[in-house]
Amino acid sequence: MFACAFVTACGGSSRSAGPPIGVTVGGHGAKPDDAPHATTKGVPPGETAGARAERLHRQAIIVDGHNDIPTIMFGSNVDLKTPETRTHTDLARMKAGGITGEFFSIYVEGDLADKPTVTGGGSLRRAIDLVDVTYRQVEQNPSELLLATTAADIRRAKKEGKIAVLMGIEGGHAIENSLYALRSLYRLGCRYMTLTHTNTNEWADSAGFSGPTPTRHHGLTPFGEEVVAEMQRIGMLVDVSHIADDTFWAVMKSAKAPVIASHSSARAVAEHRRNLNDDMLRALAKNGGVVMVNFWSTFISVDYQNAARAWYDKNGKAFAEIRTKYKDDPLGFIEARAKLRAETEPLPKVPLSVLIDHIEHIVQVAGIDHVGLGSDFDGVDALPDGLDGIDSLPKITLALVERGYKDDEILKILGGNFLRVFEQAEAYAKSTGTTLSGNGSTRRIDSKR
Ligand SMILES: [Zn+2]
Numbered sequence: 001m002f003a004c005a006f007v008t009a010c011g012g013s014s015r016s017a018g019p020p021i022g023v024t025v026g027g028h029g030a031k032p033d034d035a036p037h038a039t040t041k042g043v044p045p046g047e048t049a050g051a052r053a054e055r056l057h058r059q060a061i062i063v064d065g066h067n068d069i070p071t072i073m074f075g076s077n078v079d080l081k082t083p084e085t086r087t088h089t090d091l092a093r094m095k096a097g098g099i100t101g102e103f104f105s106i107y108v109e110g111d112l113a114d115k116p117t118v119t120g121g122g123s124l125r126r127a128i129d130l131v132d133v134t135y136r137q138v139e140q141n142p143s144e145l146l147l148a149t150t151a152a153d154i155r156r157a158k159k160e161g162k163i164a165v166l167m168g169i170e171g172g173h174a175i176e177n178s179l180y181a182l183r184s185l186y187r188l189g190c191r192y193m194t195l196t197h198t199n200t201n202e203w204a205d206s207a208g209f210s211g212p213t214p215t216r217h218h219g220l221t222p223f224g225e226e227v228v229a230e231m232q233r234i235g236m237l238v239d240v241s242h243i244a245d246d247t248f249w250a251v252m253k254s255a256k257a258p259v260i261a262s263h264s265s266a267r268a269v270a271e272h273r274r275n276l277n278d279d280m281l282r283a284l285a286k287n288g289g290v291v292m293v294n295f296w297s298t299f300i301s302v303d304y305q306n307a308a309r310a311w312y313d314k315n316g317k318a319f320a321e322i323r324t325k326y327k328d329d330p331l332g333f334i335e336a337r338a339k340l341r342a343e344t345e346p347l348p349k350v351p352l353s354v355l356i357d358h359i360e361h362i363v364q365v366a367g368i369d370h371v372g373l374g375s376d377f378d379g380v381d382a383l384p385d386g387l388d389g390i391d392s393l394p395k396i397t398l399a400l401v402e403r404g405y406k407d408d409e410i411l412k413i414l415g416g417n418f419l420r421v422f423e424q425a426e427a428y429a430k431s432t433g434t435t436l437s438g439n440g441s442t443r444r445i446d447s448k449r
Pocket residue numbers: 003004170242263379
């Protein structure tokens with residue numbers, strides 16, 4: 001049902017401890033008191049931190065790598081135009097947050113990989129259902145939204161004062177082992193694909209979430225390598241979020257264009273297998289890619305992970321009951337979960353500074369050109385303190401200002417880096433001089449089931 005909140009139910013998370021949370025990892029640039037902006041070129045003298053953040057936020061092309069609202073729109077018939085406090089996303093809040101480009105996640109839950117398409121509503125069917133539900137919102141709100149499939153579309157949205165809606169597939173099993181299906185999803189507008197979700201598929205190993213790692217191929221199979229090559233040939237971004245470490249390194253070996261991690265944080269700041277370690281961050285920088293930091297409290301704070309695990313140990317049965325009861329109604333599930341949380345011991349709020357620590361760590365290890373934002377809004381059940389949804393994005397810009405980042409650095413983090421990567425992936429696809437389907441591989445794996 002939910003990309004990430006749902007798997008929380010599957011038994012908490014990693015038990016290993018990370019460095020203390022809430023401690024700034026190193027220091028970037030000057031501290032706020034040093035007022036570096038007072039001397040930054042083009043910055044009005046005497047501009048306050050708040051005014052500067054506001055100016056930058058307005059000026060920036062802001063891209064968020066991952067939002068699971070399509071699953072809720074589809075499952076609970078949610079319309080973006082209707083103000084909705086139970087979700088992290090609606091149209092008014094998207095506008096208030098100043099977002100330029102939002103990746104709507106075409107999320108295909110892992111257990112659909114086991115269902116026959118005709119009778120069960122299989123993986124590809126779920127993907128195209130979510131594509132249509134996304135188009136529906138764009139078509140119903142033409143003066144606010146535009147469907148974007150290129151970096152130029154995102155720039156155009158900014159110029160026209162609209163929000164670019166992009167689509168990224170979550171879970172490589174969505175293509176049902178067929179490169180024909182991969183290209184068809186590209187034609188429908190999908191511009192990235194996480195090679196796995198928490199399930200290992202028939203050609204790539206997943207990191208899983210908790211419990212034993214679902215190792216099967218020790219990375220990518222030859223078909224998996226072909227999926228990566230085909231994605232890059234046609235200009236679909238390869239997304240390394242959710243894949244196993246071995247799969248990550250297999251991607252790095254064969255990648256010919258920059259890749260993204262659409263919603264992953266830094267493992268050195270918060271130990272979790274879904275986050276990237278420092279070697280991975282350096283490799284991704286060498287590849288020219290971008291890590292878009294996940295906001296989920298579980299991925300950014302080990303303290304939160306521990307508290308959540310204790311909560312699930314106590315309340316797992318009640319949680320499983322509501323999960324079953326509302327399995328086809330994501331919004332009903334969110335409401336029931338909030339009620340259960342209100343009746344049980346509260347989980348700690350992770351300070352916003354911890355999220356900024358992840359950004360800062362990636363800047364230090366990979367460089368300022370390789371970090372972005374990948375909220376995971378509406379796929380997760382807990383966000384940092386003060387970040388209640390997509391309308392809270394300006395608080396991140398202010399926090400970056402207060403950490404002493406320069407104007408151009410903040411613009412890169414907010415979306416500039418993603419745009420560069422997207423443009424490079426587009427340029428690589430163009431350089432192959434091939435056509436989308438005519439020159440495409442005819443490989444597929446026929447189901448063993
Ligand atoms: Zn995810």
